[in-house]
Amino acid sequence: GGNVAENAGGPRCLKYGVTREYVLGLETVIKEGKVIRTGSQVLKDVAGYDITKLLVGSEGTLGLFTEITLKLIPKPKARMTALATFDNLETVGKAVSKILTSGIFPSALEFMDRDAIRAVEDFKPVGLPKDAEALLLVEVDGHPNAVKEEIAEVGRILQQLGAKVQVAKSEEEAQKLWTARKNLGPALGNLKTGKINEDIVFPRIYLPEALPKLREIAKKYGLLMVVFGHIGDGNLHVNFLYDKSNREEEEKAERAVDEVFELALSYHGSITGEHGVGLTKRKFLKWQFGETGYEILKGIKKLFDPKNLFNPGKVIEF
Numbered sequence: 001g002g003n004v005a006e007n008a009g010g011p012r013c014l015k016y017g018v019t020r021e022y023v024l025g026l027e028t029v030i031k032e033g034k035v036i037r038t039g040s041q042v043l044k045d046v047a048g049y050d051i052t053k054l055l056v057g058s059e060g061t062l063g064l065f066t067e068i069t070l071k072l073i074p075k076p077k078a079r080m081t082a083l084a085t086f087d088n089l090e091t092v093g094k095a096v097s098k099i100l101t102s103g104i105f106p107s108a109l110e111f112m113d114r115d116a117i118r119a120v121e122d123f124k125p126v127g128l129p130k131d132a133e134a135l136l137l138v139e140v141d142g143h144p145n146a147v148k149e150e151i152a153e154v155g156r157i158l159q160q161l162g163a164k165v166q167v168a169k170s171e172e173e174a175q176k177l178w179t180a181r182k183n184l185g186p187a188l189g190n191l192k193t194g195k196i197n198e199d200i201v202f203p204r205i206y207l208p209e210a211l212p213k214l215r216e217i218a219k220k221y222g223l224l225m226v227v228f229g230h231i232g233d234g235n236l237h238v239n240f241l242y243d244k245s246n247r248e249e250e251e252k253a254e255r256a257v258d259e260v261f262e263l264a265l266s267y268h269g270s271i272t273g274e275h276g277v278g279l280t281k282r283k284f285l286k287w288q289f290g291e292t293g294y295e296i297l298k299g300i301k302k303l304f305d306p307k308n309l310f311n312p313g314k315v316i317e318f
């Protein structure tokens with residue numbers, strides 16, 4: 001229920017999509033205990049408005065799911081991972097575009113900036129170069145023969161752009177590379193006592209421009225900022241770190257976050273790709289939807305839950 005309500009996603013959404021892509025139908029309890037069945041068990045269904053898609057990602061604010069019908073797919077037979085390190089940030093955005101327009105469809109394309117690399121290496125070293133400006137982790141999956149060819153092609157593309165590339169030779173080596181990405185959460189906890197972690201999304205075409213602009217925001221406020229995330233789908237986790245006992249620094253982090261959202265929206269992006277709106281991003285939802293769009297959201301909430309009983313106070317100011 002939680003995964004569907006949050007429309008959860010992760011690194012492999014680049015190829016496989018978010019939870020919403022897999023929900024074919026729902027049984028949901030809404031206002032006055034009424035039960036609605038939406039969607040069906042078929043792959044094509046254009047009957048009426050797509051209420052199933054509306055309910056997925058509604059953060060528990062429209063109703064309670066009591067039955068979920070999911071589409072399942074087989075697991076891929078093979079996976080391979082490559083690590084590429086860069087000495088400048090602009091090239092990373094270009095590399096993402098080059099890979100995604102090459103005809104190869106990676107299962108994951110993850111990004112870590114300079115400070116993310118340093119944080120992980122200081123926490124539990126896996127041998128990443130601490131002088132690199134950024135890195136990309138690229139995973140391809142599918143038939144074993146195709147996977148070998150594709151990872152070699154990805155390596156060639158990245159090398160042509162000046163990146164240093166290492167292809168994991170075994171599953172164990174690949175896991176070691178992914179450990180760096182997975183250790184980021186605890187590694188950041190080691191740097192400062194406070195953290196604001198946002199997950200904005202940019203249209204991928206603007207990444208070469210937007211990445212340096214994020215750095216400018218951090219510089220303007222004199223804050224330590226760590227950026228990592230699912231760059232293949234333009235979804236970046238922007239973390240501002242501050243000392244919890246320093247109210248001035250915390251306020252700076254809050255102002256910097258406002259600017260980060262403004263930046264994402266100025267590029268026709270989104271304020272959140274995974275974390276959802278909840279309480280803390282309610283104000284920014286209005287920025288993204290505009291006045292009329294926000295009224296529509298409120299109208300939907302009222303239609304499903306006029307007494308504001310489902311997860312009250314979240315997403316919409318009622």
Ligand SMILES: Cc1cc2nc3c(=O)[nH]c(=O)nc-3n(C[C@H](O)[C@H](O)[C@H](O)COP(=O)(O)OP(=O)(O)OC[C@H]3O[C@@H](n4cnc5c(N)ncnc54)[C@H](O)[C@@H]3O)c2cc1C
Pocket residue numbers: 001002003004005006007008009010059060061063064065066274275311
């Ligand atoms: C450490 C951590 C890491 C995370 N990483 C990611 C990530 O990488 N990507 C990502 O997308 N998300 C991430 N999340 C958020 C994630 O989407 C949700 O926490 C998770 O999917 C919710 O599942 P849950 O079973 O824990 O739900 P819960 O926490 O129980 O519920 C979450 C919400 O769903 C609603 N809900 C629960 N059950 C139902 C139901 N049956 N019907 C209607 N509404 C319901 C609740 O009202 C609540 O608002 C992370 C969260 C944490 C704590």
